[in-house]
Every structure is written in C-alpha cells, then in structure tokens.
Amino acid sequence: MSSINHRKGLLQHLGIKHHEYWSWWLLVVPVWPLWIAYAFRLRCATWFTAVNPGMEDSGFFGESKIRILDSIPDAYKPRTLFIASGSSFDQACAQFRLSGIDFPCIVKPDIGGRGRKVEIIADENGLKTYHEGVGEDYLIQQLIPYDIELGVFYIRMVNEEKGCVVSVAEKGFLQVTGNDVSSIRQLMKNDYRASLQVARLGKQLDLDQVPKAGERILLEPIGNHCRGTSFIDRHDLINEKLNKVFDVIAAQIPGFYYGRFDLRVKSLDDLYEGKNILIMELNGLTSDAAHIFDPLSRLRDAYATQIRHCHLSYAIAKQNLKAGVKPTPLFELISKHGSRSGLNKD
Incomplete structure (x- = not known):
C-alpha cells in the first residue's frame, strides 16, 4: 500500500512529528510515575519483572529471542536457527544445512529490536558477509511465504483461564x-x-x-517501523473467535500473561481457525500495542493505552508476587540492561 497520510493534530501544526516517529521513552512518559508508585505499593523496585515468569526479566528489554521462541510450540513458529557468536562460518553453514531452512532467509541478532541488523539473505555469500560482520549471537529464520503480518497483543490475568486480545495492528509494507x-x-x-x-x-x-x-x-519486505512500515489499527479483527485462538496458543507458553505476538498468517480465515499462523517473535513487558503507531492515531489515545496496560501489568505482577514469583534483583537488572544497551548502539 502507499503511505497513509498522517493525522494532523495540534502538535503537527506546530511542526512536531506524529508520535509514531518519537523515541520509545517519550511514549512511556505517563507510565513512569505509575511504575514508581507501584514499586512503593508493592515494596519491590522491580515488580514488573514478575509479569511473565516464563521470560527472562518478563521481557524487560534485551531478552533472548531464541529462549522465548523455544517456549512456543513448533506448530506455531517458523524454522529458526541460533548461531552463537564466535562460531566459525563453516560451523554455521553445517547447522544451516541440517536446519531445513532455505535461501532466501531472514537473519537478525538474538538480542535487539527496532529492525537493528535485520536482513534478508539471498545466498551463502550473503550469509558469510553477515556472519563475519554481525559480531554477536544471531538467528537464521525461515522466510514465511504469507502476506499478512500482524502484531497481536494478548493479556490474561493469572487466576483466569481466558484472556483477551486487546490490540491488533496490520503491517503495511513500504x-x-x-x-x-x-x-x-x-x-x-x-x-x-x-x-x-x-x-x-x-x-x-x-x-x-x-x-x-x-x-x-x-x-522494503521487512516489517519494521524504522524501515518505513505502516502499522494499521485493526481493532475490527478482534472478536471471541480471535480471543479463543490466542487462549489456546498462550496456554501452551509457560509463564506468559502479557505481550505482543509478531506473526504472519496465510489468510484471515486461517487466523480465526487458528491454523497457518507462524510467530516470528513474542515480545514481553516492554512491547507496545502496535495500533498506537497508526498514522491516524491520536497521542492522547496512545497515552491512554500505555497507562491502561501499565495498570494491567501491575495487576498481573501483584498476583504473581503473591504466588511466590521472585522478581529480578534491582542491581542485577541494571547490570543486564547496561550490557544490552551496548549491543543496541550498534
């Protein structure tokens, strides 16, 4: 699709870009006071790391993609290969040949986001160039032949069997x-x-x-906002059928209650039937409901979504902490975040 014209609110008339182009930190400004207030209420500075006990730090920045993918049933994920930093190219090629993945394929760092170092590789020469230049653990992933790419945000309370899809965004490629x-x-x-x-x-x-x-x-065939992809609000797709599909999927992922599935699906009919769905990534605590980046969305609605999701994540964490889930210690989290930030500066 061609680009969608942006909604022009007061800020745009003042020469300020639409919020889909803002830094993530600016989009969570209203949430920080809540995070601090909840920390005092729960007497736990890192309460948010108890939201998804099955994910490292609940998915608070820089989580390993392969660890999360390993928790997803094979029926719902593309073939994905982990290549450790320091592996020789011959070792990587040997793994690749046994994986069942063909060229062209997707490569991306195991830790990272916002499209950093994500590429489509056409042949072995391209893979060699990437392998020699990436400088960190990375994934090789099957290129999924489905046209529809969605970001589906799902939330379930700890003591409830059923959750709900609260956001769906469709990606419009540049x-x-x-x-x-x-x-x-x-x-x-x-x-x-x-x-x-x-x-x-x-x-x-x-x-x-x-x-x-x-x-x-x-x-640009890679569906990332920083590469020009449009995120289109598709709340019209949310219904009980969709909720049931993701109840089934999420129930098979240990310790998962809150986050966004980035997936491709063959058709919308298949989406509602729960088939031909391949999850490329599952993002946890700090993932956004991608519909807030719709070019026609309003900033106040985006902020309202962020605040509402913070309330819900707090409710989940509170239940998990009461059940005995151990949060990540503050200094350990700071140390991890410092090392991961170094990777994301590349």
Missing part, C-alpha cells in the same frame, strides 16, 4: 505505485514515509527505474 513517468526515487520523494528511506534504500536498490503505470514496487 511500496510505491508507478505512473509511467516518475522514477522510483521521484515517487519516494513525493511520499513522506517513503522519502525518509531514500538515502538507505538508494544503497540497496536501483531507484532510477521508471515503473509502469499502476505497477506496485515493494521497497
């Missing part, structure tokens, strides 16, 4: 439509979202081609 006259570069410059990617994509694609009228050119 593309332009030809007109027989303009080059891809010109088409991108005429589209605000695409214009932000000209410098980056100019190093990867031939942007001087002139597409035929009506021809759609996919510019």
